[in-house]
Amino acid sequence: MTDGPSYGFDTLQIHAGARPDPATGARQTPIYQTTAYVFRDAEHAAALFNLQEVGYIYSRLTNPTVAVLQERIATLEGGAGAVCCSSGHAAQIMALFPLMQPGKNIVASTRLYGGTVTQFSQTIKRFGWSAKFVDFDDLDAVKAAIDDDTRAVFGEAIANPGGYIMDVRAVADVADAAGIPLIIDNTSATPYLHRPIEHGATLVVHSTTKFLTGNGTVTGGCVVDSGKFDWSANDKFPSLSQPEPAYHGLKFHETFGPLAFTFHGIAIGLRDLGMTMNPQAAHYTLMGIETLSLRMQRHVENAVEVATWLENDPRVDFVTYAGLESSPYFGRVAQVCPKGAGALFTFAVKGGYDACMKLVDSLEIFSHVANLGDTRSLIIHSASTTHRQLTPEQQEAAGAAPNVVRVSIGTEDAQDLIADLDRALSAATA
Secondary structure, three states, rough: OOOOOOHHHHHHHOOOOOOOOOOOOOOOOOOOOOEOOOOHHHHHHHHOOOOOOOOOOOOOOOOHHHHHHHHHHHHHHHHHOEEEEEEEEHHHHHHOOOOOOOOOOEEEEEOOOHHHHHHHHHHHHHHEEEEEOOOOOHHHHHHHOOOOOOEEEEEEOOOOOOOOOOOOHHHHHHHHHOOEEEEEEEOOOHHHHHOOOHHHHEEEEEEOOOOOOOOOOOEEEEEEEEOOOOOOOOOOHHHHHOOOOHHHOOOHHHHHHHHHHHHHHHHHHHHHOOOOOOOOOOOHHHHHHHOHHHHHHHHHHHHHHHHHHHHHOEEEEEEEOOOOOOOOHHHHHHHHHOOOOOOEEEEEEHHHHHHHHHHHHHOOEEOOOOOOOOOEEEEEEEHHHHOOOOOOHHHHHHHHOOOOEEEEOOOOHHHHHHHHHHHHHHHHHO
Protein backbone atom coordinates (compact mmCIF):
# COMPACT_ATOMS: atom_id res chain seq x y z
CA MET A 1 0.00 0.00 0.00
CA THR A 2 1.20 3.50 -0.73
CA ASP A 3 2.08 6.11 1.84
CA GLY A 4 -0.84 8.38 2.61
CA PRO A 5 -3.95 7.76 4.68
CA SER A 6 -3.69 5.97 7.99
CA TYR A 7 -5.66 2.81 7.30
CA GLY A 8 -7.59 0.84 9.91
CA PHE A 9 -6.73 -2.68 11.07
CA ASP A 10 -9.48 -4.35 9.01
CA THR A 11 -8.16 -2.72 5.83
CA LEU A 12 -4.50 -3.47 6.56
CA GLN A 13 -5.13 -7.14 7.33
CA ILE A 14 -6.36 -7.52 3.74
CA HIS A 15 -4.16 -5.12 1.81
CA ALA A 16 -0.86 -4.53 3.64
CA GLY A 17 2.11 -5.76 1.60
CA ALA A 18 -0.04 -6.96 -1.30
CA ARG A 19 -0.19 -5.50 -4.79
CA PRO A 20 -1.64 -6.88 -8.02
CA ASP A 21 0.84 -9.20 -9.71
CA PRO A 22 2.72 -7.05 -12.26
CA ALA A 23 2.98 -9.87 -14.80
CA THR A 24 -0.63 -11.11 -14.80
CA GLY A 25 -2.70 -8.64 -12.79
CA ALA A 26 -3.66 -11.41 -10.37
CA ARG A 27 -5.34 -9.80 -7.36
CA GLN A 28 -4.56 -12.53 -4.83
CA THR A 29 -0.88 -12.90 -3.98
CA PRO A 30 0.48 -15.74 -6.14
CA ILE A 31 2.36 -18.68 -4.71
CA TYR A 32 5.83 -18.14 -6.11
CA GLN A 33 6.84 -21.80 -6.09
CA THR A 34 10.39 -21.29 -7.23
CA THR A 35 13.82 -22.00 -5.81
CA ALA A 36 15.84 -19.29 -7.54
CA TYR A 37 15.50 -16.02 -9.46
CA VAL A 38 17.21 -14.90 -12.68
CA PHE A 39 19.56 -11.95 -12.24
CA ARG A 40 19.42 -9.07 -14.70
CA ASP A 41 23.17 -9.29 -15.22
CA ALA A 42 26.40 -10.08 -13.36
CA GLU A 43 26.51 -6.64 -11.73
CA HIS A 44 22.96 -7.08 -10.38
CA ALA A 45 23.87 -10.46 -8.90
CA ALA A 46 26.98 -9.06 -7.22
CA ALA A 47 25.00 -6.17 -5.70
CA LEU A 48 22.40 -8.54 -4.27
CA PHE A 49 24.97 -10.84 -2.70
CA ASN A 50 26.84 -7.86 -1.25
CA LEU A 51 23.63 -6.47 0.35
CA GLN A 52 23.92 -3.34 -1.75
CA GLU A 53 20.55 -3.94 -3.39
CA VAL A 54 17.35 -5.55 -2.10
CA GLY A 55 15.88 -8.34 -4.19
CA TYR A 56 15.44 -12.07 -4.64
CA ILE A 57 18.35 -14.48 -4.80
CA TYR A 58 17.29 -17.89 -3.50
CA SER A 59 14.13 -18.95 -1.67
CA ARG A 60 15.98 -20.00 1.47
CA LEU A 61 16.51 -16.27 1.96
CA THR A 62 13.70 -14.40 0.24
CA ASN A 63 10.55 -15.26 -1.68
CA PRO A 64 7.89 -12.87 -3.05
CA THR A 65 4.97 -14.67 -1.38
CA VAL A 66 6.74 -14.78 1.97
CA ALA A 67 7.78 -11.13 1.54
CA VAL A 68 4.12 -10.05 1.36
CA LEU A 69 3.39 -11.94 4.58
CA GLN A 70 6.39 -10.36 6.30
CA GLU A 71 5.26 -6.87 5.36
CA ARG A 72 1.67 -7.57 6.41
CA ILE A 73 2.57 -8.89 9.86
CA ALA A 74 5.09 -6.08 10.43
CA THR A 75 2.45 -3.53 9.49
CA LEU A 76 -0.21 -5.02 11.77
CA GLU A 77 2.29 -5.13 14.66
CA GLY A 78 3.57 -1.60 14.01
CA GLY A 79 7.10 -2.86 13.37
CA ALA A 80 9.83 -1.73 10.99
CA GLY A 81 10.28 -5.17 9.42
CA ALA A 82 9.76 -8.88 9.87
CA VAL A 83 11.32 -12.23 9.01
CA CYS A 84 9.12 -15.29 8.52
CA CYS A 85 10.41 -18.79 9.15
CA SER A 86 9.33 -22.40 9.41
CA SER A 87 7.66 -22.49 12.86
CA GLY A 88 7.12 -20.61 16.09
CA HIS A 89 10.00 -22.48 17.69
CA ALA A 90 12.21 -21.47 14.78
CA ALA A 91 11.13 -17.85 15.32
CA GLN A 92 12.32 -17.98 18.92
CA ILE A 93 15.78 -19.19 17.90
CA MET A 94 15.84 -16.64 15.06
CA ALA A 95 15.02 -13.87 17.56
CA LEU A 96 17.79 -14.90 19.95
CA PHE A 97 20.44 -15.77 17.38
CA PRO A 98 21.76 -12.21 16.69
CA LEU A 99 21.70 -11.37 20.41
CA MET A 100 23.40 -14.32 22.04
CA GLN A 101 26.91 -15.71 22.41
CA PRO A 102 28.26 -18.63 24.47
CA GLY A 103 28.03 -17.82 28.16
CA LYS A 104 25.15 -15.37 27.76
CA ASN A 105 21.65 -15.76 29.21
CA ILE A 106 18.06 -14.65 28.89
CA VAL A 107 15.52 -13.94 31.62
CA ALA A 108 12.26 -15.71 30.79
CA SER A 109 8.81 -15.83 32.32
CA THR A 110 7.80 -18.96 34.22
CA ARG A 111 4.46 -18.72 32.39
CA LEU A 112 5.43 -19.94 28.94
CA TYR A 113 4.33 -22.68 26.59
CA GLY A 114 5.85 -25.99 27.73
CA GLY A 115 7.80 -26.45 24.51
CA THR A 116 9.34 -23.03 24.98
CA VAL A 117 10.34 -23.88 28.54
CA THR A 118 12.03 -27.03 27.26
CA GLN A 119 13.74 -25.14 24.42
CA PHE A 120 15.06 -22.52 26.83
CA SER A 121 15.93 -24.79 29.75
CA GLN A 122 17.48 -27.64 27.75
CA THR A 123 18.10 -27.13 24.04
CA ILE A 124 19.74 -23.70 24.05
CA LYS A 125 22.37 -25.06 26.44
CA ARG A 126 23.90 -26.75 23.38
CA PHE A 127 24.67 -23.27 22.03
CA GLY A 128 26.25 -22.27 25.33
CA TRP A 129 23.23 -20.10 26.20
CA SER A 130 21.12 -20.34 29.36
CA ALA A 131 17.82 -19.09 30.73
CA LYS A 132 16.66 -17.87 34.13
CA PHE A 133 12.96 -18.39 34.79
CA VAL A 134 11.23 -15.73 36.86
CA ASP A 135 7.65 -14.85 37.83
CA PHE A 136 7.08 -11.73 35.72
CA ASP A 137 4.48 -10.45 38.19
CA ASP A 138 7.44 -9.88 40.54
CA LEU A 139 9.30 -7.00 38.91
CA ASP A 140 11.95 -6.97 41.62
CA ALA A 141 12.71 -10.60 40.81
CA VAL A 142 13.03 -9.73 37.11
CA LYS A 143 15.46 -6.92 37.94
CA ALA A 144 17.47 -9.19 40.24
CA ALA A 145 17.74 -11.92 37.58
CA ILE A 146 19.30 -9.60 35.00
CA ASP A 147 23.10 -9.59 35.13
CA ASP A 148 25.99 -8.45 32.93
CA ASP A 149 25.57 -11.52 30.72
CA THR A 150 21.81 -11.13 30.14
CA ARG A 151 20.99 -10.32 26.53
CA ALA A 152 17.18 -10.42 26.44
CA VAL A 153 13.99 -10.68 28.46
CA PHE A 154 11.32 -13.02 27.07
CA GLY A 155 7.61 -13.32 27.91
CA GLU A 156 4.17 -14.04 26.46
CA ALA A 157 1.54 -11.29 26.25
CA ILE A 158 -1.24 -13.84 26.86
CA ALA A 159 0.48 -16.86 28.32
CA ASN A 160 -0.08 -20.40 27.08
CA PRO A 161 -1.69 -22.41 28.62
CA GLY A 162 -3.38 -20.36 31.34
CA GLY A 163 -4.26 -17.21 29.43
CA TYR A 164 -2.50 -15.04 32.01
CA ILE A 165 -2.06 -11.40 31.01
CA MET A 166 1.46 -9.98 31.22
CA ASP A 167 2.09 -6.35 32.19
CA VAL A 168 4.22 -5.78 29.10
CA ARG A 169 4.90 -2.11 29.76
CA ALA A 170 6.19 -2.72 33.30
CA VAL A 171 8.58 -5.46 32.19
CA ALA A 172 9.66 -3.36 29.18
CA ASP A 173 10.67 -0.60 31.55
CA VAL A 174 12.86 -3.05 33.47
CA ALA A 175 14.50 -4.28 30.26
CA ASP A 176 15.04 -0.72 29.03
CA ALA A 177 16.75 0.25 32.28
CA ALA A 178 19.15 -2.68 31.79
CA GLY A 179 19.80 -1.77 28.14
CA ILE A 180 18.52 -5.07 26.75
CA PRO A 181 15.60 -5.93 24.44
CA LEU A 182 12.24 -7.31 25.52
CA ILE A 183 10.96 -10.13 23.28
CA ILE A 184 7.22 -10.81 23.42
CA ASP A 185 5.52 -13.93 22.10
CA ASN A 186 2.24 -12.52 20.79
CA THR A 187 0.86 -15.78 19.39
CA SER A 188 -2.14 -16.04 21.69
CA ALA A 189 -3.11 -12.37 21.50
CA THR A 190 -2.34 -11.52 17.85
CA PRO A 191 -1.88 -7.86 16.91
CA TYR A 192 -5.67 -7.48 16.89
CA LEU A 193 -5.88 -7.87 20.67
CA HIS A 194 -2.43 -6.59 21.66
CA ARG A 195 0.46 -4.73 19.98
CA PRO A 196 3.54 -5.30 22.16
CA ILE A 197 5.69 -2.68 20.41
CA GLU A 198 3.29 0.02 21.57
CA HIS A 199 3.92 -1.23 25.11
CA GLY A 200 7.71 -1.09 24.81
CA ALA A 201 8.69 -4.46 23.30
CA THR A 202 11.72 -4.54 21.02
CA LEU A 203 10.92 -7.78 19.18
CA VAL A 204 7.69 -9.73 18.69
CA VAL A 205 7.57 -13.42 17.81
CA HIS A 206 4.64 -15.43 16.50
CA SER A 207 3.77 -18.98 15.79
CA THR A 208 1.83 -18.07 12.66
CA THR A 209 0.54 -21.65 12.79
CA LYS A 210 -2.02 -20.54 15.36
CA PHE A 211 -4.46 -17.62 15.24
CA LEU A 212 -2.81 -15.76 12.35
CA THR A 213 -3.42 -18.65 9.95
CA GLY A 214 -6.44 -19.76 11.95
CA ASN A 215 -7.33 -22.90 10.02
CA GLY A 216 -4.89 -25.54 11.22
CA THR A 217 -3.29 -26.14 7.83
CA VAL A 218 0.36 -25.02 7.93
CA THR A 219 3.15 -24.29 10.37
CA GLY A 220 5.11 -21.07 10.40
CA GLY A 221 6.78 -18.44 12.54
CA CYS A 222 7.64 -14.76 12.38
CA VAL A 223 9.98 -12.30 14.12
CA VAL A 224 8.91 -8.65 14.01
CA ASP A 225 11.47 -5.91 14.72
CA SER A 226 10.27 -2.65 16.25
CA GLY A 227 13.21 -0.82 14.68
CA LYS A 228 13.50 1.24 17.87
CA PHE A 229 16.38 -0.41 19.73
CA ASP A 230 19.86 1.11 19.65
CA TRP A 231 22.03 -1.93 18.97
CA SER A 232 25.17 0.23 19.05
CA ALA A 233 24.55 1.82 22.45
CA ASN A 234 26.98 -0.64 24.05
CA ASP A 235 29.10 -3.65 23.15
CA LYS A 236 26.50 -6.27 24.11
CA PHE A 237 25.32 -7.01 20.55
CA PRO A 238 28.40 -7.32 18.33
CA SER A 239 26.52 -9.25 15.63
CA LEU A 240 24.55 -6.10 14.92
CA SER A 241 26.98 -3.34 15.89
CA GLN A 242 30.41 -4.71 14.91
CA PRO A 243 31.90 -5.57 11.49
CA GLU A 244 30.51 -8.75 9.92
CA PRO A 245 33.35 -10.80 8.36
CA ALA A 246 31.06 -12.56 5.91
CA TYR A 247 30.13 -9.21 4.33
CA HIS A 248 33.58 -7.58 4.21
CA GLY A 249 33.22 -5.77 7.53
CA LEU A 250 29.72 -4.38 7.01
CA LYS A 251 28.08 -3.19 10.25
CA PHE A 252 24.37 -4.06 10.18
CA HIS A 253 23.17 -1.32 12.53
CA GLU A 254 25.32 1.35 10.95
CA THR A 255 24.28 0.33 7.43
CA PHE A 256 20.60 -0.55 7.82
CA GLY A 257 19.54 1.49 10.85
CA PRO A 258 16.01 0.55 12.02
CA LEU A 259 16.05 -2.50 9.73
CA ALA A 260 19.34 -3.88 11.08
CA PHE A 261 17.77 -6.80 12.93
CA THR A 262 15.52 -7.69 9.98
CA PHE A 263 18.38 -7.68 7.46
CA HIS A 264 20.54 -9.73 9.83
CA GLY A 265 17.71 -12.25 10.20
CA ILE A 266 17.62 -12.78 6.45
CA ALA A 267 21.28 -12.37 5.47
CA ILE A 268 22.71 -14.38 8.39
CA GLY A 269 19.83 -16.17 10.16
CA LEU A 270 18.03 -17.68 7.19
CA ARG A 271 21.26 -18.06 5.22
CA ASP A 272 22.97 -20.17 7.88
CA LEU A 273 20.14 -21.69 9.96
CA GLY A 274 17.88 -22.38 6.99
CA MET A 275 14.62 -22.17 8.94
CA THR A 276 12.76 -21.12 5.81
CA MET A 277 9.00 -20.67 5.44
CA ASN A 278 7.72 -22.23 2.23
CA PRO A 279 5.61 -20.04 -0.09
CA GLN A 280 2.51 -22.23 0.14
CA ALA A 281 2.49 -21.85 3.93
CA ALA A 282 2.83 -18.09 3.50
CA HIS A 283 -0.13 -18.12 1.10
CA TYR A 284 -2.39 -19.98 3.57
CA THR A 285 -1.40 -17.59 6.34
CA LEU A 286 -2.06 -14.54 4.18
CA MET A 287 -5.57 -15.83 3.48
CA GLY A 288 -6.10 -16.48 7.17
CA ILE A 289 -5.01 -13.00 8.22
CA GLU A 290 -7.62 -11.46 5.92
CA THR A 291 -10.31 -12.49 8.44
CA LEU A 292 -8.22 -12.14 11.63
CA SER A 293 -10.28 -9.38 13.27
CA LEU A 294 -13.58 -11.12 12.53
CA ARG A 295 -12.33 -14.41 13.92
CA MET A 296 -10.75 -12.91 17.03
CA GLN A 297 -13.98 -11.11 17.90
CA ARG A 298 -15.88 -14.39 17.74
CA HIS A 299 -13.13 -16.27 19.59
CA VAL A 300 -13.33 -13.78 22.45
CA GLU A 301 -17.15 -13.72 22.58
CA ASN A 302 -17.28 -17.51 22.76
CA ALA A 303 -14.46 -17.70 25.32
CA VAL A 304 -16.28 -15.34 27.69
CA GLU A 305 -19.49 -17.35 27.39
CA VAL A 306 -17.86 -20.76 27.83
CA ALA A 307 -15.55 -19.63 30.66
CA THR A 308 -18.46 -18.07 32.55
CA TRP A 309 -20.43 -21.30 32.28
CA LEU A 310 -17.48 -23.41 33.42
CA GLU A 311 -16.81 -21.14 36.41
CA ASN A 312 -20.36 -21.72 37.65
CA ASP A 313 -20.27 -25.49 37.17
CA PRO A 314 -19.80 -27.50 40.40
CA ARG A 315 -17.70 -30.14 38.60
CA VAL A 316 -15.02 -27.51 37.91
CA ASP A 317 -12.59 -26.31 40.60
CA PHE A 318 -11.44 -23.13 38.87
CA VAL A 319 -11.09 -21.36 35.51
CA THR A 320 -8.06 -19.22 34.61
CA TYR A 321 -9.64 -17.03 31.93
CA ALA A 322 -8.50 -13.42 32.42
CA GLY A 323 -11.77 -12.16 30.96
CA LEU A 324 -13.62 -13.23 34.10
CA GLU A 325 -13.99 -10.66 36.86
CA SER A 326 -12.78 -13.28 39.35
CA SER A 327 -9.40 -13.49 37.61
CA PRO A 328 -6.47 -11.70 39.28
CA TYR A 329 -5.52 -10.57 35.75
CA PHE A 330 -8.90 -9.07 34.92
CA GLY A 331 -7.67 -5.58 35.73
CA ARG A 332 -4.94 -5.85 33.09
CA VAL A 333 -7.28 -6.71 30.25
CA ALA A 334 -8.41 -3.12 29.63
CA GLN A 335 -4.79 -1.94 29.71
CA VAL A 336 -3.03 -4.70 27.76
CA CYS A 337 -5.69 -6.13 25.44
CA PRO A 338 -8.80 -3.93 25.53
CA LYS A 339 -10.56 -5.88 22.77
CA GLY A 340 -10.60 -9.03 24.88
CA ALA A 341 -8.55 -11.54 26.81
CA GLY A 342 -8.16 -14.00 23.97
CA ALA A 343 -9.56 -17.50 23.61
CA LEU A 344 -7.01 -19.58 25.51
CA PHE A 345 -7.41 -20.68 29.12
CA THR A 346 -7.37 -23.65 31.45
CA PHE A 347 -9.82 -25.15 33.90
CA ALA A 348 -9.39 -27.69 36.69
CA VAL A 349 -11.62 -30.75 36.77
CA LYS A 350 -12.72 -32.25 40.07
CA GLY A 351 -11.34 -35.77 40.12
CA GLY A 352 -7.84 -34.73 39.05
CA TYR A 353 -5.65 -36.41 36.46
CA ASP A 354 -7.97 -39.36 35.73
CA ALA A 355 -11.00 -37.13 35.32
CA CYS A 356 -9.10 -34.92 32.88
CA MET A 357 -8.16 -37.93 30.77
CA LYS A 358 -11.80 -39.08 30.68
CA LEU A 359 -12.93 -35.58 29.79
CA VAL A 360 -10.77 -35.25 26.69
CA ASP A 361 -11.85 -38.74 25.57
CA SER A 362 -15.55 -37.89 25.95
CA LEU A 363 -15.79 -34.72 23.87
CA GLU A 364 -17.27 -34.64 20.37
CA ILE A 365 -16.96 -31.07 19.08
CA PHE A 366 -13.71 -30.22 20.83
CA SER A 367 -10.73 -31.82 19.10
CA HIS A 368 -8.00 -33.37 21.27
CA VAL A 369 -4.92 -31.99 19.52
CA ALA A 370 -1.57 -30.34 20.30
CA ASN A 371 -2.49 -27.02 18.71
CA LEU A 372 -4.37 -23.80 19.43
CA GLY A 373 -5.77 -20.85 17.54
CA ASP A 374 -7.94 -22.87 15.15
CA THR A 375 -11.50 -21.97 14.14
CA ARG A 376 -12.30 -25.34 15.72
CA SER A 377 -12.38 -25.60 19.50
CA LEU A 378 -9.43 -27.58 20.81
CA ILE A 379 -8.52 -29.22 24.11
CA ILE A 380 -5.45 -30.89 25.56
CA HIS A 381 -4.28 -32.21 28.91
CA SER A 382 -1.00 -30.32 29.11
CA ALA A 383 0.58 -32.27 32.00
CA SER A 384 0.53 -35.51 30.00
CA THR A 385 1.45 -33.96 26.63
CA THR A 386 2.88 -30.50 25.88
CA HIS A 387 4.28 -30.01 29.41
CA ARG A 388 5.13 -33.66 30.08
CA GLN A 389 8.90 -33.07 30.04
CA LEU A 390 8.69 -30.47 32.82
CA THR A 391 9.07 -31.12 36.54
CA PRO A 392 5.92 -30.98 38.71
CA GLU A 393 7.11 -27.61 39.99
CA GLN A 394 7.55 -26.28 36.46
CA GLN A 395 4.13 -27.62 35.48
CA GLU A 396 2.51 -25.80 38.40
CA ALA A 397 4.36 -22.57 37.62
CA ALA A 398 3.31 -22.75 33.98
CA GLY A 399 -0.35 -23.39 34.89
CA ALA A 400 -0.31 -26.98 33.62
CA ALA A 401 -0.97 -29.00 36.78
CA PRO A 402 -2.21 -32.61 36.46
CA ASN A 403 -5.82 -31.64 37.27
CA VAL A 404 -5.95 -28.99 34.54
CA VAL A 405 -6.93 -29.04 30.86
CA ARG A 406 -6.24 -26.30 28.31
CA VAL A 407 -8.88 -25.16 25.87
CA SER A 408 -8.64 -23.00 22.78
CA ILE A 409 -12.15 -21.78 22.10
CA GLY A 410 -13.12 -21.74 18.43
CA THR A 411 -15.76 -19.92 16.42
CA GLU A 412 -18.55 -22.51 16.61
CA ASP A 413 -21.91 -21.90 18.29
CA ALA A 414 -21.10 -21.25 21.96
CA GLN A 415 -24.13 -23.18 23.19
CA ASP A 416 -23.00 -26.25 21.26
CA LEU A 417 -19.58 -26.00 22.92
CA ILE A 418 -21.17 -25.73 26.36
CA ALA A 419 -23.39 -28.75 25.68
CA ASP A 420 -20.35 -30.74 24.57
CA LEU A 421 -18.46 -29.85 27.74
CA ASP A 422 -21.50 -30.62 29.87
CA ARG A 423 -21.77 -34.15 28.48
CA ALA A 424 -18.02 -34.77 28.82
CA LEU A 425 -17.87 -33.46 32.39
CA SER A 426 -20.71 -35.79 33.33
CA ALA A 427 -18.76 -38.73 31.95
CA ALA A 428 -15.51 -37.58 33.54
CA THR A 429 -16.87 -37.04 37.05
CA ALA A 430 -19.45 -39.81 37.22
